[in-house]
Amino acid sequence: MKLEGKKRVWAEYQKEIPDDHFFYVRSCIRQTFFAGSEQTFLKIMRDDLGKDIYEDPRHTTCTGIGYHGDVVPFETIQTVVARHFALATEAGYKNIAISCVTSFGIYTEILETWKHFPETLEKTRENLFRATGRVFDLPVSISHASDIIYKFRDEIARKAKYNLVDVRSGKPLKVVEHIGCHYAKMFPKHGIGGAEFPHVLVGMIESWGGDVIDYPERRHCCGFGFRQYLVQANRGYSLSASRKKFESMEPYRPDFIVANCPGCAMFMDRWQYTLKELDGITYGSNETGIPTLTYEEMAGLILGYDPWEMGMQYHNVQSLGLLKKMGITADPAKRFLTKDGSRLPEPANLLNS
Amino acid sequence: MSTVTKHVVVAGGGVAGMEAAGALAELGHRVTLIEKEQKPGGHLKQWHALFPDRRPADDVRKYLSRRIDNRNIKLFTGISVEKVRKQGHDLHIELSDGSALTADAAIIATGFDLFDARRKEEYGYGIYDNVITSAGLEDMFNAGRITTADGRTPSRIGLVHCVGSRDEKVDNNHCSKVCCVTAVKQAIEVRQKLPSCEVFCFYMDMRMYGPYYEELYRESQEVHNVNYIRGKVSEASVNINNRLVVKVEDTLAGRPLRMELDMLVLMVGMEMSQAGTRLAEASALGRGINRFLETGDHHYGNNLGHVKGLFYAGTCTAPMNITDTISHARAAVTETVRYLTTR
Numbered sequence: 280m281k282l283e284g285k286k287r288v289w290a291e292y293q294k295e296i297p298d299d300h301f302f303y304v305r306s307c308i309r310q311t312f313f314a315g316s317e318q319t320f321l322k323i324m325r326d327d328l329g330k331d332i333y334e335d336p337r338h339t340t341c342t343g344i345g346y347h348g349d350v351v352p353f354e355t356i357q358t359v360v361a362r363h364f365a366l367a368t369e370a371g372y373k374n375i376a377i378s379c380v381t382s383f384g385i386y387t388e389i390l391e392t393w394k395h396f397p398e399t400l401e402k403t404r405e406n407l408f409r410a411t412g413r414v415f416d417l418p419v420s421i422s423h424a425s426d427i428i429y430k431f432r433d434e435i436a437r438k439a440k441y442n443l444v445d446v447r448s449g450k451p452l453k454v455v456e457h458i459g460c461h462y463a464k465m466f467p468k469h470g471i472g473g474a475e476f477p478h479v480l481v482g483m484i485e486s487w488g489g490d491v492i493d494y495p496e497r498r499h500c501c502g503f504g505f506r507q508y509l510v511q512a513n514r515g516y517s518l519s520a521s522r523k524k525f526e527s528m529e530p531y532r533p534d535f536i537v538a539n540c541p542g543c544a545m546f547m548d549r550w551q552y553t554l555k556e557l558d559g560i561t562y563g564s565n566e567t568g569i570p571t572l573t574y575e576e577m578a579g580l581i582l583g584y585d586p587w588e589m590g591m592q593y594h595n596v597q598s599l600g601l602l603k604k605m606g607i608t609a610d611p612a613k614r615f616l617t618k619d620g621s622r623l624p625e626p627a628n629l630l631n632s
Numbered sequence: 633m634s635t636v637t638k639h640v641v642v643a644g645g646g647v648a649g650m651e652a653a654g655a656l657a658e659l660g661h662r663v664t665l666i667e668k669e670q671k672p673g674g675h676l677k678q679w680h681a682l683f684p685d686r687r688p689a690d691d692v693r694k695y696l697s698r699r700i701d702n703r704n705i706k707l708f709t710g711i712s713v714e715k716v717r718k719q720g721h722d723l724h725i726e727l728s729d730g731s732a733l734t735a736d737a738a739i740i741a742t743g744f745d746l747f748d749a750r751r752k753e754e755y756g757y758g759i760y761d762n763v764i765t766s767a768g769l770e771d772m773f774n775a776g777r778i779t780t781a782d783g784r785t786p787s788r789i790g791l792v793h794c795v796g797s798r799d800e801k802v803d804n805n806h807c808s809k810v811c812c813v814t815a816v817k818q819a820i821e822v823r824q825k826l827p828s829c830e831v832f833c834f835y836m837d838m839r840m841y842g843p844y845y846e847e848l849y850r851e852s853q854e855v856h857n858v859n860y861i862r863g864k865v866s867e868a869s870v871n872i873n874n875r876l877v878v879k880v881e882d883t884l885a886g887r888p889l890r891m892e893l894d895m896l897v898l899m900v901g902m903e904m905s906q907a908g909t910r911l912a913e914a915s916a917l918g919r920g921i922n923r924f925l926e927t928g929d930h931h932y933g934n935n936l937g938h939v940k941g942l943f944y945a946g947t948c949t950a951p952m953n954i955t956d957t958i959s960h961a962r963a964a965v966t967e968t969v970r971y972l973t974t975r
Contacts, residue, residue: 280870284759287750475753475867495869495877530872 280493285476292463292473296422296430301332302372303424304363306379307340309573312545315590316575317378320424323575327438327582328431332376335366343381347505357403358410360389365413373419376427380540383423384461387469390421421469423462425539425574429471429479432486440583443489445534446606451490452534455569456480457501457524457547459540480537480574487581489534496527502550503542518557521550525562525569533563535570535601537577547571552595552630561630568596568630580607587614596630637662638736638972641725643713643911646674647696647954648946649741651961652968654699656739659969663705664733668712668907672700674743680773682954683810683817684844692954712907715914716740716942721975723941726914737941737968740917740925741961742908744947747796747804747900754867755792755898762786762876762895763868765795766811769818769897778826778895782874786829786894789822790878791815792865793835797901806922808901808951812839815899816852823856832859832891834880842953861889868896902951915939925949935964941975943968 301324305317324330342359345351367375377383393400407413428435443452458477463470472478475498481491502521507513524547528536538544548571555561555568563569571594572580579589586607591598592614602609615623638661642653645667653665671677673696679689700707708727715726716738725733749757749765757763761781764772772778780786793815797808812835819831838860840846852858863881871877876893904912904923912919918926918938925948928936935943945964946957 280761280874281759284750284756287758288753473753475756476759493870495871497869498867 288476289472289478292467292471292478294426294469294471295420296426297374297420299330300372301330301374301376301422301427302367302370302418303332303334303376304338304341304378304382305334306382306541307344308545309378309541312541313573313576313590314593315588316573319575319579319584319589320378320428322584323435323578323582324427328434333370333372335370337366338363341379341382341385343379343385344505344509346385347381348509354402354406356385357389357392357399358406360386361403361407361415362411362413364418365407365411365415367418368414368416373416375418375421376424377421378424380423380459380462381542383421384465386421387466390417391466393417423479423539425462425479426471428574428578429482432483435578435581436486439487439581441581441605441607443484443487443577443581443605445604447604451488452601452604453492453531454484454489455492455494455497455528455531455533455536456484457497457536457538457540457543459503459538459543460500462539480539483574483577484537487577492528492531492533494528494531496524499524499527501538501540501543502546503540508542508546517546518550518553521546522554525551525554528569529562533569534604535572535598537572537574539574544571544573548595552628555630556628563596563631564600567600570594570596570598570601570631572598580605585609593626595626595628597632600631639664639734640968640972641666641713641723641733641735641738642741643716643725643738644674644741644743644907644946644948645669645672645700645707645709646741646743646946647676647692647957648743648948648961648964649674649739650696650700651958652739652741652945652965653705654696654702655962655965656968657700657702657704659965661704661969661972664735665700665705665707666711666713666727667707667709668728670709672696672707672709675746675767676954678767678770678774680770681817681821683813684842684848686817686821713738713740713742713911715911716939717915718939718941721941723939737943737972739943739945739961739964739968740908740911740937740948741945741964742905742911742948744902744951745905747802747808747903749795749898749900751802752795752799752898755795755865755896756868757898760868760870760876760896761874762893763898764895765898765900766791766814766818767900769822773821773825778822778829780894784894785826788830788832788891788893789895789897790832790834790865790876790891790893791819791897791899793833793899794864795898795900796903798836804901804903804922806951807839809839809841810951810953811899811901813842813845813848813953816840816845816849816858818897819858820848820852820856823852823858830859832861832893834861834863834865834878836862836864842955863889865896902947905948908948922950935960935967941971943971
């Protein structure tokens with residue numbers, strides 16, 4: 280493997296990421312899947328990096344899942360996104376920071392459409408004004424939230440309390456990275472590092488001391504795929520895609536998986552439980568499962584955030600072994616307690632609990 | 633022999649340029665042959681053996697060297713023609729070293745560039761150790777050793793056709809014409825040099841258009857047991873043993889295929905050369921949708937440019953094999969002489 284070759288590809292797919300002043304748009308599903316990740320991102324941005332990042336409670340779903348499920352027409356989703364731009368315009372922000380990879384794909388697809396077919400932009404302006412009375416400016420920049428963490432990865436490294444290193448052996452942790460399809464496969468130019476050798480997560484992992492695993496099924500679908508899970512009858516297809524990835528990465532003995540897409544992180548975590556139930560297979564070191572993290576959780580751990588405050592206890596594959604490896608002290612007994620000691624609901628059938 | 637001696641500049645010292653220069657000199661014209669590399673010969677310099685008969689490329693190199701061994705030819709290497717413009721009846725030709733020439737006519741023979749395989753990122757050329765190009769395999773043939781990056785003898789090699797050709801994703805819709813038969817030739821050579829090595833060709837369709845190509849294709853299967861799989865390789869990666877893993881859809885069997893290989897050879901196609909592109913842009917020469925030089929007429933004027941006294945030879949107009957390139961260069965000479973004697 281020639282690192283120089285990868286660096287050449289990475290250099291070709293860089294994009295301007297603003298330094299400050301972001302309008303943050305949340306994901307409709309991440310707050311359920313990874314309850315603390317978005318809050319962690321905001322905390323990192325505001326408290327650790329000192330950035331201005333604003334969110335508007337009137338922001339809604341982008342309707343991307345409905346769009347990809349063929350129940351929301353393109354004209355409708357353009358108008359919904361235009362409304363988000365109107366909220367940003369009203370608040371005085373020009374840089375959009377997007378939590379969800381599906382939304383990121385939607386926003387970029389719509390902006391590309393408006394660029395190539397200006398009449399659709401005019402029609403959308405008309406639709407939005409008629410429906411809401413709002414007007415909007417086109418954003419100056421569109422960044423996925425992982426782009427922003429990538430941009431500030433070295434600054435985060437300088438503030439690191441922990442590294443992606445096994446404190447006992449001193450060796451880098453072995454990390455599987457997985458980007459969402461709609462982050463770069465639709466428009467490689469909008470993804471850092473492009474679609475074939477994406478650098479957005481690799482850059483974070485390397486800056487924070489870890490080693491990236493390049494395994495044969497690295498590019499394979501995580502198993503999310505809208506039609507694979509929206510249609511219940513297709514879920515076996517979803518499961519087999521995830522399984523293919525796990526089996527391909529297994530010989531490398533990864534310490535954890537990190538993803539920048541709601542669906543990828545969700546399915547690569549939850550399907551490990553399902554595969555255990557269905558086939559009796561548990562992947563990972565000592566058959567304890569492979570923890571699957573969001574990039575915000577990974578950044579949070581590096582900065583010394585409490586894993587239970589970030590909601591990592593609600594992953595199907597628990598991260599206790601990983602935390603220990605990194606030298607992070609986190610009391611397992613406090614996983615399902617609130618700050619005032621109240622009991623949180625404890626999921627059943629956790630792996631490596 | 634022509635009765636009037638004229639000065640003709642030939643831009644490019646590859647197969648077409650050398651043949652054109654030789655033919656013009658033979659007719660008594662004064663020729664200035666300009667080659668951007670330090671030695672003439674073009675891509676042929678790198679090739680080990682030629683299709684369809686697998687004769688040594690050196691045979692043709694020697695022929696071309698003899699062709700330009702003529703006192704009427706002045707060869708300049710290490711410089712390129714940057715711009716051509718009409719100046720009265722003559723052509724004013726600017727060179728990369730800042731000097732200029734005046735000529736009665738000129739032939740552009742700036743040839744082609746091999747497609748940069750790094751642009752097909754999914755194959756990992758320049759990243760994975762054992763992904764090479766067809767030109768790289770010729771280097772191995774020339775060196776007399778076919779080995780992986782760590783010096784092992786490969787036991788399984790895959791050849792991917794149409795890399796950078798017939799591919800909208802890289803903005804090359806054209807067929808490079810010679811890659812299919814090059815793959816067949818190289819597959820046979822590998823089988824002959826490494827009899828225990830399995831060879832797989834991944835193709836879209838086999839374009840065996842030239843004389844004896846079909847026969848070579850048949851021989852590769854019947855005599856040399858080369859395997860042909862109809863399907864494009866969608867991606868390459870490496871496993872934990874640093875062995876290549878490719879994914880292909882076998883469109884005849886109708887199922888996806890996943891295969892481990894020791895080496896993957898990318899059959900890179902032809903693109904308009906950068907030197908030719910520069911010259912065309914500076915001289916306002918028309919180019920086709922395939923970005924090669926646009927000729928005066930596709931059927932009966934494909935050596936003609938749109939500037940009087942300026943002619944085209946070889947692969948600066950379209951992909952072609954050596955046989956056709958030599959014929960095309962001779963035709964350009966015919967057009968040039970006709971122009972010089974009738975203007």
